[in-house]
Amino acid sequence: MTVEMHVVDAFTEQLFGGNPAAVIMTEEWLDDSLMQSIATENNLSETAFLKPVEHNHYQIRWFSPLTEIDFCGHATMASAFVVFLNNPSLSEVKFSAPAVGELIVTKQADGVIDMSFPNRKPEPVGDVPQALLDGLSKEPRQVLRNEQAYFAIYDGEESVRAIEYDSEKLKLLAPFDVVVSSPGKDYDFVSRYFWPANGGDEDPVTGSIHAGLAPYWGEKMSKQELVAFQASQRGGVVHCRLADNRVHVAGKAVLYLKGEIVI
Template sequence: MPLSVFVIDAFTTLRFKGNPAAVVPLQAWLPDPLMQAIASENNLSETAFFVRDADGVFAIRWFSPLKEVGFCGHATLASAFVIATQQLAPFSLRLRAAAVGELGVERLADGSFEMRFPNQAPALVAAVPQALLDALSIAPQTVYANRQAYIAVYADERQVREVVPDLTRMLALAPRDVAVTAPGSGHDFVSRYFWPANGGAEDPVTGSIHAALAPLWAQTLGKAQLTALQASTRGGELGCRVEGPHVYVRGSAVQYLHGTIAL
């Protein structure tokens, strides 16, 4: 049973930048162990699988090489790109995920996509775990957290770029990952993201964490629309808009590969 597979570079207009995600469109769900095996074989940070339900909503699931994850922004963008370019849906589409509910996606006039995520604003952490402090080579000013990650806030972009993570120590923070962030020089804020317990070392661009970072910086900077840079080696740019219970994350994508999985 051959399956189509796409590899899409998300949050970029250039191949070999942004965050690559594999996307596998399905007519019906495969067994979970098989989807996990495909994601492990792909060995990208995420592989997304989607099935179109009878009501026209695309049910979506995401797998890292290690496990199924509850929410992934860049693979959602990659899936929306595949759905749009394969003409499976018009410019407005809906995706549904068990952990986060319904996600709206709009394809904009410039070809980019805007995704509607639940607002995942973090809370200030009063007692910062020692394992987090030990895992970061530069001490943060403050630390926030939501259910996805600890968010270490720094004074400036230079510190975010220079901080060295101890990935082994970060394993003790599971199931949470670790984001580091600061005001940006050319963007409203910058970040990096580490997730050794859930999929890998440093994630190139993490759409999902911007559902937490955007509300944090919107409150700090006093503005609802923000520009963001994830300062990984590959790098990626995002636009963010905070509106009450929702965070809108905007980005572009480009296709790298279209192939066939032989099962």
Template sequence: MTIPIYQADAFTNQLYGGNPAAVCPLTEWLPNETMQKIAAENNLAETAFFIKTPEGYHLRWFTPELEIDLCGHATLATAHILFTELGHNEPAIHFTTEKAGTLIVTRNGDRYTLDFPSRPPYPAELPEGLIGALGLGDKLPKQVLRSRDYFLVYEDEQDILNIVPDHSALSKVDAIGIIVTAPGKTVDFVSRFFAPAAGVAEDPVTGSAHCNLIPYWADLLGKNELHAYQLSARKGELWCEHKGDRALMSGNAVTYLKGEIYI
């Protein structure tokens, strides 16, 4: 038995940039164990699986270690494959998900806009060992917050670039991931995202983190339209909008491969 597989780089307009995600169209769900094994074999931050429904598509995401509740870049990659490879010709795609509700992706030329839930972070206590694991010495963040992930705010972009994480130590922090962010030099804000506990040492570009970042920076800067970079080695670019209880993020995507998986 075989199933199709595609891989696309999301939040970039260049191959080998942004965040790669695998996309697997299905006619019916495979056993969870099989989907988890495929994600581990792909060894990408996320592998997306979807099936057609009367309303649109049902979408799920797996890291190499676990099924995740929300993933932006793999949703963008899935929409890109549907629009460019699988003949979707409606102006929008509606994805139903178990834990994030309905997610809508629209296309405008070669840019896609994701309509995601806004998840403003709230003040939190700094967990033991987190600061030491980031490799900034004794430098403390200006703020410590949390939503699903810990959310640390630093003074400037250079602080974010200077982080050299101890991934083994970070994996002991009780959270899916750790967001670090600061004002940008040429954009409104920058960020990085680490999730070693989920099998992702550093995620190149993280849509789910921007569900936290967008409402935080919109409130702080007093503006609803924002431009952002995620400063991983592959780098990602996002155009963002805060719309009340929704966070909109736009970006490009490019197809890297298509083929078949034997299962």
């Protein structure tokens, strides 16, 4: 059996930038263990599997090299990119996933892919886990949490860029990951994302966490539209817009690879 696979760099206009994700479309789900094995073999931060429901509607599942993930933004962008690539006349696609419901993704005239996510604004944490404080090289000014991660807030971009982290200690926060963030110099805010419990050490660009970051910083800055930068080694620009209790997360993507897996 052969399965077609695309690899797409999301949240970038340049090849080898942003965050790469693999996209595989099948008429029926492959066995869970096989999907996990493929994701592990790919060793990308995410492999997305799509199953058609009807015209321009797909069920979607996301797998890191370690486990299945409830919600992944950059692999959703990569999936939409592939759907639009295969169907040039389409300008909208809908994905469904149990943890986040329906995700509407639109293709704009300039090639920007706009994803409508649920608002996942974090709430302050009363008792900050010691593993979080021990796992980051600098104590944050504030700590919050949503369904996905702990949010460690700092005062300046220099602090976020300089953070060193201990993966073994941050693993103790499972099932939650950790995002560190601050106001930016050239962008409204910057962030870095660590997820040793669920996928890897540092994620290049994490679309899903901006469903929490954008509402947080939008409220602090009294803004409905924000431009963010994820300050990883590859880096990526994320355009965010708040509307009707949804968070629109947008950016561009480029195709890296199209091939077949032989199973």
